[in-house]
Amino acid sequence: MPPAARETAQRGGAGKGAFTLKIVYFSPNDTTRTVTEAAAAAMEPGGERVDLLKAPLTEDLSVGAEEMLVVGMPVYAGRIPALCLSSLAHLKGNGGPAAAIAVYGNRDYDDALLELTDLLEAQGFRVVGAGAFIAKHSIFPTVAANRPDEKDMEAIAAFGRECQARRSLFSDSHPGQILVKGNRPYKKPGSGSFRPTGDKSCTSCGACAAICPTRSINPAEPTKTNEDTCIACAACIRVCPTGSRAFRGPVYQTARKAFELKCAAYRLPEAFYRA
Numbered sequence: 001m002p003p004a005a006r007e008t009a010q011r012g013g014a015g016k017g018a019f020t021l022k023i024v025y026f027s028p029n030d031t032t033r034t035v036t037e038a039a040a041a042a043m044e045p046g047g048e049r050v051d052l053l054k055a056p057l058t059e060d061l062s063v064g065a066e067e068m069l070v071v072g073m074p075v076y077a078g079r080i081p082a083l084c085l086s087s088l089a090h091l092k093g094n095g096g097p098a099a100a101i102a103v104y105g106n107r108d109y110d111d112a113l114l115e116l117t118d119l120l121e122a123q124g125f126r127v128v129g130a131g132a133f134i135a136k137h138s139i140f141p142t143v144a145a146n147r148p149d150e151k152d153m154e155a156i157a158a159f160g161r162e163c164q165a166r167r168s169l170f171s172d173s174h175p176g177q178i179l180v181k182g183n184r185p186y187k188k189p190g191s192g193s194f195r196p197t198g199d200k201s202c203t204s205c206g207a208c209a210a211i212c213p214t215r216s217i218n219p220a221e222p223t224k225t226n227e228d229t230c231i232a233c234a235a236c237i238r239v240c241p242t243g244s245r246a247f248r249g250p251v252y253q254t255a256r257k258a259f260e261l262k263c264a265a266y267r268l269p270e271a272f273y274r275a
């Protein structure tokens with residue numbers, strides 16, 4: 001794996017009983033990282049980070065039974081982002097614990113948390129906790145604009161503490177089980193209708209092209225977007241220093257207003273635990 005994607009490992013916690021966390025996330029708009037880091041911080045300090053926005057995993061990442069994997073994924077059309085599946089396939093559990101986190105924009109997480117849990121269990125992890133948390137919608141940022149809020153952060157920390165409390169409770173002789181909300185077969189994946197573009201305020205700085213995980217922006221023509229490969233993740237919008245990159249146009253504005261109404265109700269975090 002390219003060194004850029006993995007940050008220095010540190011021993012978590014101090015003294016006897018301390019474990020190392022492996023923390024993996026894909027977070028183009030930074031909320032999934034915020035949530036995942038907050039949950040992990042409530043488990044123990046330290047750990048090794050794999051940021052899938054910087055680079056996908058191309059080699060297996062083995063997580064020892066004495067360690068804990070913490071994975072955070074944003075929800076895209078009720079599923080795990082398809083782009084992340086090849087990276088997630090490289091996570092290898094050895095009967096050890098994992099925490100699964102889905103972060104969504106106050107519409108619904110549908111089958112994403114179940115999909116992530118199933119995937120981790122199939123790859124040798126015992127998922128001790130699975131949590132769905134709400135954050136600002138990256139396509140319609142006026143939806144859940146202030147989430148995660150203080151109450152969310154309390155729920156995320158409580159989730160982290162509960163996962164930590166359960167991480168060494170299970171073994172081959174006491175495997176336990178976890179039941180997570182969602183349906184099988186999972187929802188059909190969707191790619192959405194909107195793609196961000198740049199406007200006249202673009203200075204061709206190259207930040208958008210550099211961050212784009214699907215290489216959908218040509219640095220020579222940075223106001224344009226390859227609509228076929230773009231996944232609408234909004235990383236380009238987040239890093240644009242002039243605010244040039246945005247979802248725009250009358251169809252988008254109409255959809256945004258409709259979506260604000262549809263998703264106005266305050267959704268609560270949900271957590272499921274292995275027992």
Ligand SMILES: Cc1cc2nc3c(=O)[nH]c(=O)nc-3n(C[C@H](O)[C@H](O)[C@H](O)COP(=O)(O)O)c2cc1C
Nearest residue numbers: 027028029031032074076077078105107108137138
């Ligand atoms: C392509 C795409 C599809 C999305 N689909 C959903 C969805 O099905 N349900 C939902 O509530 N939020 C959805 N969202 C919103 C994200 O799940 C949410 O904003 C999340 O916090 C983004 O994580 P990030 O900030 O780490 O990028 C979608 C966002 C994108 C970009």
